Amino acid sequence: MANSGMVGSRAEASEHELEAVSTAEVHSSDNPLMSGQREVSGNSELLDLSREAILIVDPEGKIVFWNRGAERLYGWTAEEAAGKSPVELLNTDLPRPLAQIENILRSEPYWDCELKQITKQGTRVTVASRWALWRNRSGEVSGRFQLDSDITRRKQIENELRILSGRLLSLRDEERRRLARELHDSVGQLLAGASMNLAMVQKRVSSTDAGSIRLLDDLGSLLEQSVKEVRTLSYLLHPPLLDEVGLPSALEWYVTGFCSRSDIKVELHISPNLGRFRNELELAVFRIVQEALTNVHRHSGSATARISLSRLPSQVRLKVEDQGKGISLPISESSREERPMGVGLSGIRERVRNLGGQMQIRSGTSGTVVEVLFPVEGAEAAGVK
Ligand SMILES: Nc1ncnc2c1ncn2[C@@H]1O[C@H](COP(=O)(O)OP(=O)(O)OP(=O)(O)O)[C@@H](O)[C@H]1O
Numbered sequence: 376m377a378n379s380g381m382v383g384s385r386a387e388a389s390e391h392e393l394e395a396v397s398t399a400e401v402h403s404s405d406n407p408l409m410s411g412q413r414e415v416s417g418n419s420e421l422l423d424l425s426r427e428a429i430l431i432v433d434p435e436g437k438i439v440f441w442n443r444g445a446e447r448l449y450g451w452t453a454e455e456a457a458g459k460s461p462v463e464l465l466n467t468d469l470p471r472p473l474a475q476i477e478n479i480l481r482s483e484p485y486w487d488c489e490l491k492q493i494t495k496q497g498t499r500v501t502v503a504s505r506w507a508l509w510r511n512r513s514g515e516v517s518g519r520f521q522l523d524s525d526i527t528r529r530k531q532i533e534n535e536l537r538i539l540s541g542r543l544l545s546l547r548d549e550e551r552r553r554l555a556r557e558l559h560d561s562v563g564q565l566l567a568g569a570s571m572n573l574a575m576v577q578k579r580v581s582s583t584d585a586g587s588i589r590l591l592d593d594l595g596s597l598l599e600q601s602v603k604e605v606r607t608l609s610y611l612l613h614p615p616l617l618d619e620v621g622l623p624s625a626l627e628w629y630v631t632g633f634c635s636r637s638d639i640k641v642e643l644h645i646s647p648n649l650g651r652f653r654n655e656l657e658l659a660v661f662r663i664v665q666e667a668l669t670n671v672h673r674h675s676g677s678a679t680a681r682i683s684l685s686r687l688p689s690q691v692r693l694k695v696e697d698q699g700k701g702i703s704l705p706i707s708e709s710s711r712e713e714r715p716m717g718v719g720l721s722g723i724r725e726r727v728r729n730l731g732g733q734m735q736i737r738s739g740t741s742g743t744v745v746e747v748l749f750p751v752e753g754a755e756a757a758g759v760k
């Protein structure tokens with residue numbers, strides 16, 4: 376078989392390969408497949424230097440070249456792989472039909488993707504794969520080139536990190552909920568007790584002692600202010616409205632407080648058919664609005680912001696926009712070190728990922744838009760909690 380001969384030649388002496396190259400040059404009007412194959416054999420030693428798996432298929436999709444990296448990664452020898460379809464040999468889980476990818480390759484220089492494949496030993500590996508059309512000297516397609524880098528370990532670590540950061544986020548939420556309750560039940564109650572005692576003292580103090588009356592009145596307003604502060608702090612840590620009356624009321628409460636604290640004018644648009652969602656989703660939306668508005672206040676310089684929360688047939692869409700100066704990228708390594716990376720945007724990203732959603736940030740000189748889409752299903756999609 377012509378193909379297997381070519382694959383086999385990779386392992387054979389290089390003199391033979393050099394000869395194959397010169398023959399290809401002389402007979403470039405040969406059948407393109409044949410001359411192309413000779414070209415690959417001429418360079419196969421170089422391709423063997425690569426740690427990555429490199430394979431080449433002919434126009435029929437059959438393997439005609441399989442380097443040592445591919446042997447190491449996939450366990451199949453070049454002889455075993457020759458003439459087979461790599462997609463079938465490696466049980467490749469393609470994200471779209473092969474014909475579509477080939478179409479892309481005709482108009483684009485290459486196609487990049489992460490692929491899951493199965494080795495000869497039955498192990499599942501994930502590779503960063505780059506495909507390109509392989510053309511001969513006269514520009515005719517001789518086949519397809521594929522370079523696979525093993526990223527299995529990196530994906531595992533990413534996955535573990537994702538699980539860990541998801542766990543950290545939910546621990547932080549639990550911790551905030553606990554702190555909010557503690558604040559409300561301990562400091563809040565103590566302050567309430569102090570206010571009651573004060574009221575009694577105020578009754579007993581002589582009406583002629585104007586100095587003491589003024590001091591007690593001042594004390595009364597300080598206590599009232601402290602009660603308010605504790606309540607705000609505890610609500611910010613975990614808004615009780617979220618559990619009781621749901622997201623729209625909790626957001627309205629938060630946005631009103633944010634506007635008066637920051638002097639930023641925020642428009643809040645919530646679609647009337649929003650309905651209720653599971654607790655984690657409502658909490659995630661609330662936290663994302665908190666983080667995004669805090670960023671608007673701290674970084675954007677914008678005097679206005681707009682939040683819209685809408686329900687699509689099977690998704691919830693949240694958009695937080697400002698009209699500020701946009702996100703500036705750190706120009707150099709040193710400025711990156713000076714300004715340590717925040718956890719706000721990555722926290723949003725984690726929350727979104729944990730709930731199976733998607734996130735997009737668009738930013739420019741006219742402002743920043745953080746847009747998040749969460750899937751909602753079944754009863755939730757009908758607006759029932
Ligand atoms: N709305 C915005 N307008 C302009 N720049 C922004 C905006 N949002 C974020 N940024 C930029 O992106 C960076 C990262 O934001 P992120 O929320 O992740 O971190 P942070 O706000 O700096 O710190 P943290 O949120 O952890 O307190 C910010 O430091 C800021 O430079």
Ligand SMILES: [Mg+2]
Nearest residue numbers: 670717719720
């Ligand atoms: Mg932030």
